[in-house]
Amino acid sequence: MLLVADSGSTKADWTFVGENGLMQKISTKGINPVFHDKAFILDELKHQFANQVQPDSVNNVFYYGSGCWDQERKMVVQDALSQLFTVARFNIKHDLEGAARATCGDQPGIACILGTGSNSCLFDGSQVVDNVTNLGFLLGDEGSGTHLGKALIRAYFYREMPADLQDELDQHFPGGKTDILNNIYRSAAPNVYLASLAQIVAKHDDHEYIRQMVKKSFSEFLNRHVCKYEGFRDLPIHFVGSIAFHFGEILEELLRKRSLTLGKIIRRPIDALVAFHIQQQAV
Known part of the structure:
Protein backbone atom coordinates (compact mmCIF):
# COMPACT_ATOMS: atom_id res chain seq x y z
CA MET A 1 0.00 0.00 0.00
CA LEU A 2 1.12 3.52 -0.83
CA LEU A 3 0.79 6.39 1.65
CA VAL A 4 1.09 10.01 0.54
CA ALA A 5 0.87 12.73 3.19
CA ASP A 6 0.97 16.51 3.19
CA SER A 7 1.18 18.28 6.54
CA GLY A 8 1.15 21.91 7.55
CA SER A 9 1.34 23.11 11.14
CA THR A 10 -2.45 23.06 11.57
CA LYS A 11 -3.76 20.22 9.40
CA ALA A 12 -2.43 17.12 7.70
CA ASP A 13 -3.90 15.09 4.83
CA TRP A 14 -3.11 11.38 4.50
CA THR A 15 -4.13 9.28 1.50
CA PHE A 16 -3.69 5.51 1.56
CA VAL A 17 -3.74 3.87 -1.88
CA GLY A 18 -4.27 0.12 -2.14
CA GLU A 19 -2.99 -2.13 -4.92
CA ASN A 20 -6.51 -2.12 -6.36
CA GLY A 21 -6.43 1.67 -6.58
CA LEU A 22 -8.94 2.21 -3.79
CA MET A 23 -8.13 5.21 -1.63
CA GLN A 24 -8.70 5.99 2.02
CA LYS A 25 -8.34 9.63 3.02
CA ILE A 26 -7.76 10.76 6.60
CA SER A 27 -7.28 14.28 7.97
CA THR A 28 -5.44 14.86 11.24
CA LYS A 29 -3.91 17.69 13.21
CA GLY A 30 -0.80 19.08 11.62
CA ILE A 31 2.74 17.95 12.41
CA ASN A 32 5.75 20.23 12.58
CA PRO A 33 9.09 18.90 13.91
CA VAL A 34 10.07 22.43 14.87
CA PHE A 35 7.43 22.29 17.62
CA HIS A 36 6.71 18.55 18.00
CA ASP A 37 9.06 15.79 19.10
CA LYS A 38 8.99 12.14 18.04
CA ALA A 39 6.92 11.01 21.04
CA PHE A 40 4.22 13.63 20.44
CA ILE A 41 3.97 12.80 16.74
CA LEU A 42 3.75 9.07 17.37
CA ASP A 43 1.11 9.40 20.09
CA GLU A 44 -0.95 11.77 17.96
CA LEU A 45 -0.93 9.49 14.92
CA LYS A 46 -1.65 6.35 16.92
CA HIS A 47 -4.74 8.10 18.25
CA GLN A 48 -5.81 9.47 14.87
CA PHE A 49 -5.23 6.24 12.93
CA ALA A 50 -6.66 3.86 15.55
CA ASN A 51 -8.92 1.24 13.92
CA GLN A 52 -8.74 3.04 10.58
CA VAL A 53 -5.68 1.61 8.84
CA GLN A 54 -3.54 -1.53 8.80
CA PRO A 55 -0.04 -0.14 9.44
CA ASP A 56 1.76 -3.30 8.30
CA SER A 57 0.14 -3.05 4.86
CA VAL A 58 1.91 0.25 4.09
CA ASN A 59 5.16 -0.32 2.20
CA ASN A 60 5.88 3.12 0.70
CA VAL A 61 5.49 6.48 2.45
CA PHE A 62 5.91 9.85 0.74
CA TYR A 63 5.58 12.59 3.33
CA TYR A 64 5.70 16.33 2.62
CA GLY A 65 5.78 18.38 5.79
CA SER A 66 6.09 21.83 7.26
CA GLY A 67 9.33 22.29 9.18
CA CYS A 68 11.14 19.46 7.35
CA TRP A 69 13.81 21.70 5.86
CA ASP A 70 16.87 19.74 7.02
CA GLN A 71 17.87 16.16 7.75
CA GLU A 72 17.59 16.53 11.53
CA ARG A 73 13.94 17.58 11.38
CA LYS A 74 13.12 15.07 8.67
CA MET A 75 14.43 12.31 10.94
CA VAL A 76 12.14 13.41 13.79
CA VAL A 77 9.17 12.69 11.53
CA GLN A 78 10.66 9.54 10.02
CA ASP A 79 11.56 8.07 13.42
CA ALA A 80 7.96 8.53 14.56
CA LEU A 81 6.40 7.16 11.37
CA SER A 82 8.76 4.16 11.29
CA GLN A 83 7.43 2.99 14.65
CA LEU A 84 3.92 3.02 13.23
CA PHE A 85 4.54 1.77 9.68
CA THR A 86 7.19 -0.78 10.52
CA VAL A 87 7.77 -2.34 7.08
CA ALA A 88 7.61 0.83 5.00
CA ARG A 89 10.25 2.70 3.04
CA PHE A 90 10.22 6.43 3.73
CA ASN A 91 10.75 9.53 1.65
CA ILE A 92 10.43 12.63 3.84
CA LYS A 93 10.41 15.97 2.05
CA HIS A 94 9.77 19.62 2.83
CA ASP A 95 6.23 20.81 2.14
CA LEU A 96 7.69 23.31 -0.33
CA GLU A 97 8.64 20.42 -2.60
CA GLY A 98 5.09 19.17 -2.39
CA ALA A 99 3.70 22.59 -3.23
CA ALA A 100 6.04 22.89 -6.20
CA ARG A 101 5.25 19.41 -7.50
CA ALA A 102 1.49 19.93 -7.10
CA THR A 103 1.38 23.30 -8.85
CA CYS A 104 4.30 23.45 -11.28
CA GLY A 105 4.22 19.83 -12.39
CA ASP A 106 7.25 19.40 -14.64
CA GLN A 107 7.43 23.06 -15.67
CA PRO A 108 9.50 25.93 -14.21
CA GLY A 109 7.69 28.25 -11.84
CA ILE A 110 7.56 29.87 -8.43
CA ALA A 111 5.62 27.94 -5.79
CA CYS A 112 4.32 29.69 -2.68
CA ILE A 113 2.66 28.47 0.51
CA LEU A 114 0.26 30.79 2.32
CA GLY A 115 -1.30 28.83 5.15
CA THR A 116 -0.55 28.80 8.87
CA GLY A 117 2.92 29.94 7.84
CA SER A 118 4.38 31.02 4.52
CA ASN A 119 7.23 29.97 2.26
CA VAL A 129 16.73 25.51 -7.07
CA ASP A 130 16.26 28.54 -4.80
CA ASN A 131 14.46 29.40 -1.59
CA VAL A 132 14.35 32.79 0.11
CA THR A 133 14.82 31.98 3.80
CA ASN A 134 11.67 31.61 5.88
CA LEU A 135 12.25 33.07 9.36
CA GLY A 136 9.13 31.61 10.99
CA PHE A 137 6.20 33.28 12.69
CA LEU A 138 8.24 35.39 15.12
CA LEU A 139 10.34 37.13 12.48
CA GLY A 140 8.62 36.47 9.18
CA ASP A 141 5.82 34.33 7.71
CA GLU A 142 4.61 37.31 5.70
CA GLY A 143 1.24 36.73 4.03
CA SER A 144 0.38 33.81 6.31
CA GLY A 145 -2.37 33.15 8.83
CA THR A 146 0.00 33.93 11.69
CA HIS A 147 1.01 37.21 10.05
CA LEU A 148 -2.63 38.24 9.61
CA GLY A 149 -3.43 37.13 13.17
CA LYS A 150 -0.70 39.34 14.60
CA ALA A 151 -1.81 42.28 12.45
CA LEU A 152 -5.40 41.85 13.66
CA ILE A 153 -4.42 41.76 17.34
CA ARG A 154 -2.23 44.84 17.04
CA ALA A 155 -4.86 46.84 15.17
CA TYR A 156 -7.56 45.86 17.69
CA PHE A 157 -5.69 46.53 20.92
CA TYR A 158 -3.83 49.59 19.64
CA ARG A 159 -7.23 51.05 18.59
CA GLU A 160 -6.09 51.53 15.03
CA MET A 161 -9.13 50.10 13.26
CA PRO A 162 -12.39 51.95 12.49
CA ALA A 163 -14.91 52.10 15.35
CA ASP A 164 -17.52 50.01 13.53
CA LEU A 165 -15.03 47.18 13.01
CA GLN A 166 -13.69 47.53 16.55
CA ASP A 167 -17.23 47.06 17.89
CA GLU A 168 -17.80 44.00 15.70
CA LEU A 169 -14.59 42.37 16.91
CA ASP A 170 -15.40 42.81 20.61
CA GLN A 171 -17.36 39.55 20.48
CA HIS A 172 -14.28 37.65 19.29
CA PHE A 173 -12.13 38.67 22.26
CA PRO A 174 -14.37 38.23 25.34
CA GLY A 175 -11.37 37.37 27.52
CA GLY A 176 -9.50 40.47 26.46
CA LYS A 177 -5.74 40.84 26.47
CA ALA A 189 1.76 26.04 19.47
CA PRO A 190 1.38 29.83 19.45
CA ASN A 191 1.68 29.92 15.67
CA VAL A 192 -1.43 27.77 15.31
CA TYR A 193 -3.37 30.04 17.67
CA LEU A 194 -2.31 33.16 15.79
CA ALA A 195 -3.26 31.56 12.48
CA SER A 196 -6.69 30.67 13.86
CA LEU A 197 -7.38 34.41 14.15
CA ALA A 198 -7.21 34.61 10.36
CA GLN A 199 -10.72 33.12 10.43
CA ILE A 200 -11.86 36.42 11.96
CA VAL A 201 -10.07 38.30 9.19
CA ALA A 202 -11.82 36.12 6.60
CA LYS A 203 -15.20 36.66 8.24
CA HIS A 204 -14.85 40.43 7.84
CA ASP A 205 -13.08 40.48 4.49
CA ASP A 206 -15.78 42.69 3.00
CA HIS A 207 -14.58 45.56 5.22
CA GLU A 208 -12.16 47.88 3.44
CA TYR A 209 -9.86 48.11 6.47
CA ILE A 210 -9.50 44.33 6.53
CA ARG A 211 -8.92 44.18 2.77
CA GLN A 212 -6.11 46.70 3.12
CA MET A 213 -4.64 44.67 5.98
CA VAL A 214 -4.57 41.56 3.79
CA LYS A 215 -3.13 43.48 0.84
CA LYS A 216 -0.33 44.85 3.01
CA SER A 217 0.53 41.38 4.31
CA PHE A 218 0.52 39.86 0.82
CA SER A 219 2.56 42.75 -0.57
CA GLU A 220 5.22 42.13 2.09
CA PHE A 221 5.33 38.49 1.01
CA LEU A 222 5.69 39.39 -2.66
CA ASN A 223 8.37 42.01 -1.98
CA ARG A 224 10.45 39.96 0.46
CA HIS A 225 10.16 36.59 -1.22
CA VAL A 226 8.64 36.24 -4.69
CA CYS A 227 10.35 39.26 -6.24
CA LYS A 228 13.78 38.00 -5.16
CA SER A 242 -6.00 28.05 2.97
CA ILE A 243 -5.03 31.74 3.15
CA ALA A 244 -4.12 31.89 -0.54
CA PHE A 245 -7.29 30.03 -1.45
CA HIS A 246 -9.65 32.23 0.56
CA PHE A 247 -8.06 35.52 -0.48
CA GLY A 248 -7.34 34.48 -4.07
CA GLU A 249 -9.13 37.51 -5.45
CA ILE A 250 -6.74 39.83 -3.61
CA LEU A 251 -3.72 37.86 -4.80
CA GLU A 252 -4.97 38.09 -8.36
CA GLU A 253 -5.41 41.86 -8.05
CA LEU A 254 -1.94 42.41 -6.57
CA LEU A 255 -0.18 40.31 -9.22
CA ARG A 256 -2.12 41.96 -12.03
CA LYS A 257 -1.09 45.43 -10.80
CA ARG A 258 2.55 44.28 -10.85
CA SER A 259 2.16 42.68 -14.31
CA LEU A 260 3.07 39.29 -12.83
CA THR A 261 1.67 35.95 -14.02
CA LEU A 262 -0.69 34.19 -11.63
CA GLY A 263 -0.57 30.41 -11.92
CA LYS A 264 -2.65 27.98 -9.89
CA ILE A 265 -4.23 28.63 -6.51
CA ILE A 266 -5.09 25.39 -4.70
CA ARG A 267 -6.18 24.90 -1.13
CA ARG A 268 -4.49 21.56 -0.56
CA PRO A 269 -1.87 19.83 -2.73
CA ILE A 270 -2.62 16.28 -1.60
CA ASP A 271 -4.69 15.13 -4.60
CA ALA A 272 -2.06 16.29 -7.10
CA LEU A 273 0.69 14.62 -5.05
CA VAL A 274 -1.21 11.34 -4.90
CA ALA A 275 -1.74 11.40 -8.67
CA PHE A 276 1.97 12.10 -9.21
CA HIS A 277 3.15 9.19 -7.05
CA ILE A 278 0.64 6.77 -8.54
CA GLN A 279 1.96 7.71 -11.97
CA GLN A 280 5.56 7.28 -10.80
CA GLN A 281 4.83 3.79 -9.50
CA ALA A 282 3.28 2.83 -12.83
CA VAL A 283 6.38 3.84 -14.79
Missing part, protein backbone atom coordinates in the same frame (compact mmCIF):
# COMPACT_ATOMS: atom_id res chain seq x y z
CA SER A 120 8.27 30.04 -1.37
CA CYS A 121 10.70 28.51 -3.82
CA LEU A 122 11.97 28.63 -7.38
CA PHE A 123 11.31 25.33 -9.18
CA ASP A 124 13.08 24.40 -12.44
CA GLY A 125 10.64 21.66 -13.44
CA SER A 126 12.37 18.87 -11.56
CA GLN A 127 13.72 20.30 -8.32
CA VAL A 128 13.78 23.32 -6.03
CA THR A 178 -5.18 38.21 29.18
CA ASP A 179 -6.65 35.33 27.17
CA ILE A 180 -4.86 36.31 24.01
CA LEU A 181 -1.45 36.67 25.65
CA ASN A 182 -1.88 33.35 27.46
CA ASN A 183 -2.69 31.67 24.15
CA ILE A 184 0.45 33.12 22.63
CA TYR A 185 3.07 33.11 25.38
CA ARG A 186 1.93 30.05 27.34
CA SER A 187 0.91 27.85 24.43
CA ALA A 188 2.78 24.89 22.96
CA TYR A 229 13.77 35.04 -7.57
CA GLU A 230 15.54 35.17 -10.90
CA GLY A 231 12.99 35.44 -13.71
CA PHE A 232 10.05 36.21 -11.41
CA ARG A 233 8.55 38.57 -13.99
CA ASP A 234 8.32 35.82 -16.60
CA LEU A 235 7.43 32.74 -14.55
CA PRO A 236 3.98 31.64 -13.36
CA ILE A 237 3.54 32.21 -9.63
CA HIS A 238 1.53 29.47 -7.92
CA PHE A 239 -0.04 29.43 -4.47
CA VAL A 240 -1.02 26.66 -2.06
CA GLY A 241 -2.80 26.95 1.28
Whole structure:
Protein backbone atom coordinates (compact mmCIF):
# COMPACT_ATOMS: atom_id res chain seq x y z
CA MET A 1 0.00 0.00 0.00
CA LEU A 2 1.12 3.52 -0.83
CA LEU A 3 0.79 6.39 1.65
CA VAL A 4 1.09 10.01 0.54
CA ALA A 5 0.87 12.73 3.19
CA ASP A 6 0.97 16.51 3.19
CA SER A 7 1.18 18.28 6.54
CA GLY A 8 1.15 21.91 7.55
CA SER A 9 1.34 23.11 11.14
CA THR A 10 -2.45 23.06 11.57
CA LYS A 11 -3.76 20.22 9.40
CA ALA A 12 -2.43 17.12 7.70
CA ASP A 13 -3.90 15.09 4.83
CA TRP A 14 -3.11 11.38 4.50
CA THR A 15 -4.13 9.28 1.50
CA PHE A 16 -3.69 5.51 1.56
CA VAL A 17 -3.74 3.87 -1.88
CA GLY A 18 -4.27 0.12 -2.14
CA GLU A 19 -2.99 -2.13 -4.92
CA ASN A 20 -6.51 -2.12 -6.36
CA GLY A 21 -6.43 1.67 -6.58
CA LEU A 22 -8.94 2.21 -3.79
CA MET A 23 -8.13 5.21 -1.63
CA GLN A 24 -8.70 5.99 2.02
CA LYS A 25 -8.34 9.63 3.02
CA ILE A 26 -7.76 10.76 6.60
CA SER A 27 -7.28 14.28 7.97
CA THR A 28 -5.44 14.86 11.24
CA LYS A 29 -3.91 17.69 13.21
CA GLY A 30 -0.80 19.08 11.62
CA ILE A 31 2.74 17.95 12.41
CA ASN A 32 5.75 20.23 12.58
CA PRO A 33 9.09 18.90 13.91
CA VAL A 34 10.07 22.43 14.87
CA PHE A 35 7.43 22.29 17.62
CA HIS A 36 6.71 18.55 18.00
CA ASP A 37 9.06 15.79 19.10
CA LYS A 38 8.99 12.14 18.04
CA ALA A 39 6.92 11.01 21.04
CA PHE A 40 4.22 13.63 20.44
CA ILE A 41 3.97 12.80 16.74
CA LEU A 42 3.75 9.07 17.37
CA ASP A 43 1.11 9.40 20.09
CA GLU A 44 -0.95 11.77 17.96
CA LEU A 45 -0.93 9.49 14.92
CA LYS A 46 -1.65 6.35 16.92
CA HIS A 47 -4.74 8.10 18.25
CA GLN A 48 -5.81 9.47 14.87
CA PHE A 49 -5.23 6.24 12.93
CA ALA A 50 -6.66 3.86 15.55
CA ASN A 51 -8.92 1.24 13.92
CA GLN A 52 -8.74 3.04 10.58
CA VAL A 53 -5.68 1.61 8.84
CA GLN A 54 -3.54 -1.53 8.80
CA PRO A 55 -0.04 -0.14 9.44
CA ASP A 56 1.76 -3.30 8.30
CA SER A 57 0.14 -3.05 4.86
CA VAL A 58 1.91 0.25 4.09
CA ASN A 59 5.16 -0.32 2.20
CA ASN A 60 5.88 3.12 0.70
CA VAL A 61 5.49 6.48 2.45
CA PHE A 62 5.91 9.85 0.74
CA TYR A 63 5.58 12.59 3.33
CA TYR A 64 5.70 16.33 2.62
CA GLY A 65 5.78 18.38 5.79
CA SER A 66 6.09 21.83 7.26
CA GLY A 67 9.33 22.29 9.18
CA CYS A 68 11.14 19.46 7.35
CA TRP A 69 13.81 21.70 5.86
CA ASP A 70 16.87 19.74 7.02
CA GLN A 71 17.87 16.16 7.75
CA GLU A 72 17.59 16.53 11.53
CA ARG A 73 13.94 17.58 11.38
CA LYS A 74 13.12 15.07 8.67
CA MET A 75 14.43 12.31 10.94
CA VAL A 76 12.14 13.41 13.79
CA VAL A 77 9.17 12.69 11.53
CA GLN A 78 10.66 9.54 10.02
CA ASP A 79 11.56 8.07 13.42
CA ALA A 80 7.96 8.53 14.56
CA LEU A 81 6.40 7.16 11.37
CA SER A 82 8.76 4.16 11.29
CA GLN A 83 7.43 2.99 14.65
CA LEU A 84 3.92 3.02 13.23
CA PHE A 85 4.54 1.77 9.68
CA THR A 86 7.19 -0.78 10.52
CA VAL A 87 7.77 -2.34 7.08
CA ALA A 88 7.61 0.83 5.00
CA ARG A 89 10.25 2.70 3.04
CA PHE A 90 10.22 6.43 3.73
CA ASN A 91 10.75 9.53 1.65
CA ILE A 92 10.43 12.63 3.84
CA LYS A 93 10.41 15.97 2.05
CA HIS A 94 9.77 19.62 2.83
CA ASP A 95 6.23 20.81 2.14
CA LEU A 96 7.69 23.31 -0.33
CA GLU A 97 8.64 20.42 -2.60
CA GLY A 98 5.09 19.17 -2.39
CA ALA A 99 3.70 22.59 -3.23
CA ALA A 100 6.04 22.89 -6.20
CA ARG A 101 5.25 19.41 -7.50
CA ALA A 102 1.49 19.93 -7.10
CA THR A 103 1.38 23.30 -8.85
CA CYS A 104 4.30 23.45 -11.28
CA GLY A 105 4.22 19.83 -12.39
CA ASP A 106 7.25 19.40 -14.64
CA GLN A 107 7.43 23.06 -15.67
CA PRO A 108 9.50 25.93 -14.21
CA GLY A 109 7.69 28.25 -11.84
CA ILE A 110 7.56 29.87 -8.43
CA ALA A 111 5.62 27.94 -5.79
CA CYS A 112 4.32 29.69 -2.68
CA ILE A 113 2.66 28.47 0.51
CA LEU A 114 0.26 30.79 2.32
CA GLY A 115 -1.30 28.83 5.15
CA THR A 116 -0.55 28.80 8.87
CA GLY A 117 2.92 29.94 7.84
CA SER A 118 4.38 31.02 4.52
CA ASN A 119 7.23 29.97 2.26
CA SER A 120 8.27 30.04 -1.37
CA CYS A 121 10.70 28.51 -3.82
CA LEU A 122 11.97 28.63 -7.38
CA PHE A 123 11.31 25.33 -9.18
CA ASP A 124 13.08 24.40 -12.44
CA GLY A 125 10.64 21.66 -13.44
CA SER A 126 12.37 18.87 -11.56
CA GLN A 127 13.72 20.30 -8.32
CA VAL A 128 13.78 23.32 -6.03
CA VAL A 129 16.73 25.51 -7.07
CA ASP A 130 16.26 28.54 -4.80
CA ASN A 131 14.46 29.40 -1.59
CA VAL A 132 14.35 32.79 0.11
CA THR A 133 14.82 31.98 3.80
CA ASN A 134 11.67 31.61 5.88
CA LEU A 135 12.25 33.07 9.36
CA GLY A 136 9.13 31.61 10.99
CA PHE A 137 6.20 33.28 12.69
CA LEU A 138 8.24 35.39 15.12
CA LEU A 139 10.34 37.13 12.48
CA GLY A 140 8.62 36.47 9.18
CA ASP A 141 5.82 34.33 7.71
CA GLU A 142 4.61 37.31 5.70
CA GLY A 143 1.24 36.73 4.03
CA SER A 144 0.38 33.81 6.31
CA GLY A 145 -2.37 33.15 8.83
CA THR A 146 0.00 33.93 11.69
CA HIS A 147 1.01 37.21 10.05
CA LEU A 148 -2.63 38.24 9.61
CA GLY A 149 -3.43 37.13 13.17
CA LYS A 150 -0.70 39.34 14.60
CA ALA A 151 -1.81 42.28 12.45
CA LEU A 152 -5.40 41.85 13.66
CA ILE A 153 -4.42 41.76 17.34
CA ARG A 154 -2.23 44.84 17.04
CA ALA A 155 -4.86 46.84 15.17
CA TYR A 156 -7.56 45.86 17.69
CA PHE A 157 -5.69 46.53 20.92
CA TYR A 158 -3.83 49.59 19.64
CA ARG A 159 -7.23 51.05 18.59
CA GLU A 160 -6.09 51.53 15.03
CA MET A 161 -9.13 50.10 13.26
CA PRO A 162 -12.39 51.95 12.49
CA ALA A 163 -14.91 52.10 15.35
CA ASP A 164 -17.52 50.01 13.53
CA LEU A 165 -15.03 47.18 13.01
CA GLN A 166 -13.69 47.53 16.55
CA ASP A 167 -17.23 47.06 17.89
CA GLU A 168 -17.80 44.00 15.70
CA LEU A 169 -14.59 42.37 16.91
CA ASP A 170 -15.40 42.81 20.61
CA GLN A 171 -17.36 39.55 20.48
CA HIS A 172 -14.28 37.65 19.29
CA PHE A 173 -12.13 38.67 22.26
CA PRO A 174 -14.37 38.23 25.34
CA GLY A 175 -11.37 37.37 27.52
CA GLY A 176 -9.50 40.47 26.46
CA LYS A 177 -5.74 40.84 26.47
CA THR A 178 -5.18 38.21 29.18
CA ASP A 179 -6.65 35.33 27.17
CA ILE A 180 -4.86 36.31 24.01
CA LEU A 181 -1.45 36.67 25.65
CA ASN A 182 -1.88 33.35 27.46
CA ASN A 183 -2.69 31.67 24.15
CA ILE A 184 0.45 33.12 22.63
CA TYR A 185 3.07 33.11 25.38
CA ARG A 186 1.93 30.05 27.34
CA SER A 187 0.91 27.85 24.43
CA ALA A 188 2.78 24.89 22.96
CA ALA A 189 1.76 26.04 19.47
CA PRO A 190 1.38 29.83 19.45
CA ASN A 191 1.68 29.92 15.67
CA VAL A 192 -1.43 27.77 15.31
CA TYR A 193 -3.37 30.04 17.67
CA LEU A 194 -2.31 33.16 15.79
CA ALA A 195 -3.26 31.56 12.48
CA SER A 196 -6.69 30.67 13.86
CA LEU A 197 -7.38 34.41 14.15
CA ALA A 198 -7.21 34.61 10.36
CA GLN A 199 -10.72 33.12 10.43
CA ILE A 200 -11.86 36.42 11.96
CA VAL A 201 -10.07 38.30 9.19
CA ALA A 202 -11.82 36.12 6.60
CA LYS A 203 -15.20 36.66 8.24
CA HIS A 204 -14.85 40.43 7.84
CA ASP A 205 -13.08 40.48 4.49
CA ASP A 206 -15.78 42.69 3.00
CA HIS A 207 -14.58 45.56 5.22
CA GLU A 208 -12.16 47.88 3.44
CA TYR A 209 -9.86 48.11 6.47
CA ILE A 210 -9.50 44.33 6.53
CA ARG A 211 -8.92 44.18 2.77
CA GLN A 212 -6.11 46.70 3.12
CA MET A 213 -4.64 44.67 5.98
CA VAL A 214 -4.57 41.56 3.79
CA LYS A 215 -3.13 43.48 0.84
CA LYS A 216 -0.33 44.85 3.01
CA SER A 217 0.53 41.38 4.31
CA PHE A 218 0.52 39.86 0.82
CA SER A 219 2.56 42.75 -0.57
CA GLU A 220 5.22 42.13 2.09
CA PHE A 221 5.33 38.49 1.01
CA LEU A 222 5.69 39.39 -2.66
CA ASN A 223 8.37 42.01 -1.98
CA ARG A 224 10.45 39.96 0.46
CA HIS A 225 10.16 36.59 -1.22
CA VAL A 226 8.64 36.24 -4.69
CA CYS A 227 10.35 39.26 -6.24
CA LYS A 228 13.78 38.00 -5.16
CA TYR A 229 13.77 35.04 -7.57
CA GLU A 230 15.54 35.17 -10.90
CA GLY A 231 12.99 35.44 -13.71
CA PHE A 232 10.05 36.21 -11.41
CA ARG A 233 8.55 38.57 -13.99
CA ASP A 234 8.32 35.82 -16.60
CA LEU A 235 7.43 32.74 -14.55
CA PRO A 236 3.98 31.64 -13.36
CA ILE A 237 3.54 32.21 -9.63
CA HIS A 238 1.53 29.47 -7.92
CA PHE A 239 -0.04 29.43 -4.47
CA VAL A 240 -1.02 26.66 -2.06
CA GLY A 241 -2.80 26.95 1.28
CA SER A 242 -6.00 28.05 2.97
CA ILE A 243 -5.03 31.74 3.15
CA ALA A 244 -4.12 31.89 -0.54
CA PHE A 245 -7.29 30.03 -1.45
CA HIS A 246 -9.65 32.23 0.56
CA PHE A 247 -8.06 35.52 -0.48
CA GLY A 248 -7.34 34.48 -4.07
CA GLU A 249 -9.13 37.51 -5.45
CA ILE A 250 -6.74 39.83 -3.61
CA LEU A 251 -3.72 37.86 -4.80
CA GLU A 252 -4.97 38.09 -8.36
CA GLU A 253 -5.41 41.86 -8.05
CA LEU A 254 -1.94 42.41 -6.57
CA LEU A 255 -0.18 40.31 -9.22
CA ARG A 256 -2.12 41.96 -12.03
CA LYS A 257 -1.09 45.43 -10.80
CA ARG A 258 2.55 44.28 -10.85
CA SER A 259 2.16 42.68 -14.31
CA LEU A 260 3.07 39.29 -12.83
CA THR A 261 1.67 35.95 -14.02
CA LEU A 262 -0.69 34.19 -11.63
CA GLY A 263 -0.57 30.41 -11.92
CA LYS A 264 -2.65 27.98 -9.89
CA ILE A 265 -4.23 28.63 -6.51
CA ILE A 266 -5.09 25.39 -4.70
CA ARG A 267 -6.18 24.90 -1.13
CA ARG A 268 -4.49 21.56 -0.56
CA PRO A 269 -1.87 19.83 -2.73
CA ILE A 270 -2.62 16.28 -1.60
CA ASP A 271 -4.69 15.13 -4.60
CA ALA A 272 -2.06 16.29 -7.10
CA LEU A 273 0.69 14.62 -5.05
CA VAL A 274 -1.21 11.34 -4.90
CA ALA A 275 -1.74 11.40 -8.67
CA PHE A 276 1.97 12.10 -9.21
CA HIS A 277 3.15 9.19 -7.05
CA ILE A 278 0.64 6.77 -8.54
CA GLN A 279 1.96 7.71 -11.97
CA GLN A 280 5.56 7.28 -10.80
CA GLN A 281 4.83 3.79 -9.50
CA ALA A 282 3.28 2.83 -12.83
CA VAL A 283 6.38 3.84 -14.79
